[in-house]
Amino acid sequence: MAPQKKSRVARSKATKYTKRKRSADLPIDVGDSLNAAPEGEIPPCQPKKKKGRGPGVIMPVKDDPSQRPEVWRVGQHEFSCASNPRLIAATITRLALRLMPAPLRSFHGFDDTSKKNLEIEFLERYRYAEYEDINRCREVLEVIACKRYCEELGRARHNRIKKYGWDIAAWKANEPHWCVAPIHWRGLCDIFFSDAWQEVSRQNQQNRMASGTVAHYAGSASAH
Numbered sequence: 001m002a003p004q005k006k007s008r009v010a011r012s013k014a015t016k017y018t019k020r021k022r023s024a025d026l027p028i029d030v031g032d033s034l035n036a037a038p039e040g041e042i043p044p045c046q047p048k049k050k051k052g053r054g055p056g057v058i059m060p061v062k063d064d065p066s067q068r069p070e071v072w073r074v075g076q077h078e079f080s081c082a083s084n085p086r087l088i089a090a091t092i093t094r095l096a097l098r099l100m101p102a103p104l105r106s107f108h109g110f111d112d113t114s115k116k117n118l119e120i121e122f123l124e125r126y127r128y129a130e131y132e133d134i135n136r137c138r139e140v141l142e143v144i145a146c147k148r149y150c151e152e153l154g155r156a157r158h159n160r161i162k163k164y165g166w167d168i169a170a171w172k173a174n175e176p177h178w179c180v181a182p183i184h185w186r187g188l189c190d191i192f193f194s195d196a197w198q199e200v201s202r203q204n205q206q207n208r209m210a211s212g213t214v215a216h217y218a219g220s221a222s223a224h
Contacts, residue, residue, distance in 0.1 A: 058094045059087055059125040072129040073136060077143050081126070088126065092141065093148035095121050097178045103187025105153065105197075107146040118145060152178065157192060168193050 062068040071079045071088060079088045096107060099121070101114045110118075119141060128137045156176045164170035168189055175185040191197055 059091045061124045065127060068123075068125060068127040070129050071126045071137075072132055073140050076140060077147075079126075079137075079140060079144070089144055089148060091125060092118075092122060092144050093152060094178060096145040096149045097152060098180050100181070100184055103184045103191060105150075105188065105191055107142070107149040115142065152176075153188065166193070 059069075069081045069083060071081045074080045079085070081088060095118055096110075099110075099114050099118055101111060102109075104110065119138060122141060128134060159176075160171050160174065164174070171189045171192075172186045175182050179185045
């Protein structure tokens, strides 16, 4: 038998419950404990957790070659390995930024010695698969370093424009977390603020939008 509905009078007399708002205030600790706040005082709020992925991680050096993860080529622009393949690109990125020989806007400007040192440090942490062609692996390594190096510089510019506008003094005083030599970052700031670089940047933006359809880059971030 289906339950009977309550009459209008019964529903009007029924207890009504209201949704209580959750309080964001921290509880007040009162007691003899040394960690408790004084009576009537609110303990200080905890610092907010930083958002974002954070800086990339460099794989630690493995003295024993047999302990180094084996990597192999996946196409012409990527490496992979049996465990945590994402760490490969992050390691290459941080090594390229750390070995920056001068304020260079592109990895193509690196001298041969710096590129060789990048491969040496990379092979102190990883090892190419035995069946891989070393020259092909070296090409993939440089492709990844070139792409990620430019992406990090672009991300650094975007963050500083968002936070400081076009204030070159503020840019130079707040170098990125990956910066090893602040003098190199200050040199990059001079490049970014130069008329030649600004003109090239504006022209590239116009070229991306000239076709009427805006291409996407860096995942879901549009060229706009």
